[in-house]
Amino acid sequence: MTKTKTGKEITIRYPRKSDAEEMWRYINELSKEKTFVRFQGEEVSFEDESKYLETMLKRIEEKKSVTLMAFFGEEIIGITGINMMEKTEKHIGVFGISVAKDYRNDGVGKILMEKVIEEAKKNIEELKIIILEVYAKNSIAKRVYEGFGFKQYGLLPEGIIRDEGFDDALFMYKKI
Ligand SMILES: CC(C)(COP(=O)(O)OP(=O)(O)OC[C@H]1O[C@@H](n2cnc3c(N)ncnc32)[C@H](O)[C@@H]1OP(=O)(O)O)[C@@H](O)C(=O)NCCC(=O)NCCS
Numbered sequence: 251m252t253k254t255k256t257g258k259e260i261t262i263r264y265p266r267k268s269d270a271e272e273m274w275r276y277i278n279e280l281s282k283e284k285t286f287v288r289f290q291g292e293e294v295s296f297e298d299e300s301k302y303l304e305t306m307l308k309r310i311e312e313k314k315s316v317t318l319m320a321f322f323g324e325e326i327i328g329i330t331g332i333n334m335m336e337k338t339e340k341h342i343g344v345f346g347i348s349v350a351k352d353y354r355n356d357g358v359g360k361i362l363m364e365k366v367i368e369e370a371k372k373n374i375e376e377l378k379i380i381i382l383e384v385y386a387k388n389s390i391a392k393r394v395y396e397g398f399g400f401k402q403y404g405l406l407p408e409g410i411i412r413d414e415g416f417d418d419a420l421f422m423y424k425k426i
Contacts, residue, residue: 254353258356261320262318262320262365263319273299274299276326313373315332318330318362322353327353331345331366343370347359381423383422384419386405386410386419402422403422
């Protein structure tokens, strides 16, 4: 158990096969919100989410990925991951994170980020660089990443399109 800023007791753990339904609910709620993530209202089927989880569990087993989820009771309130690339980029892990709307700004994002980096360092020997993409308008996330030592290495002008229009895609890295 870990405590958030407001004292909520949360659990951080790896995913299990039995999490498919709760993950499915989580991703569709996040998608509906049309926030700073890839899903912008698209609906994910239970079948697709189950396949995604199956692949994820296999990749964790093979030490090609670390995924951690934050639970408040039975509810998933945040997911983070570091996914290794392949071949000449097999020393690079791609980072991603989201926290459920009602649980933001309570320290969950920082707790998850600290744990996933620690866990990836421990379990994935090849990991030398972590990279991520963040939308330029997502100033909160950008600030959090800078706080963790991430530095910007690129910018794709208008690399993101959402309902509200174009945004620049920023690329950041951190050496391990
Ligand atoms: C970005 C995100 C993961 C951060 O998670 P979180 O649980 O809200 O973050 P935390 O509560 O751990 O806060 C981290 C820092 O951001 C600050 N912060 C968080 N929400 C904030 C807000 N609404 N306004 C101002 N600052 C805020 C916190 O004060 C904290 O700063 P500190 O270290 O100086 O105290 C979360 O906001 C989120 O999921 N957003 C939508 C999806 C997303 O943007 N994902 C990232 C894609 S690149």
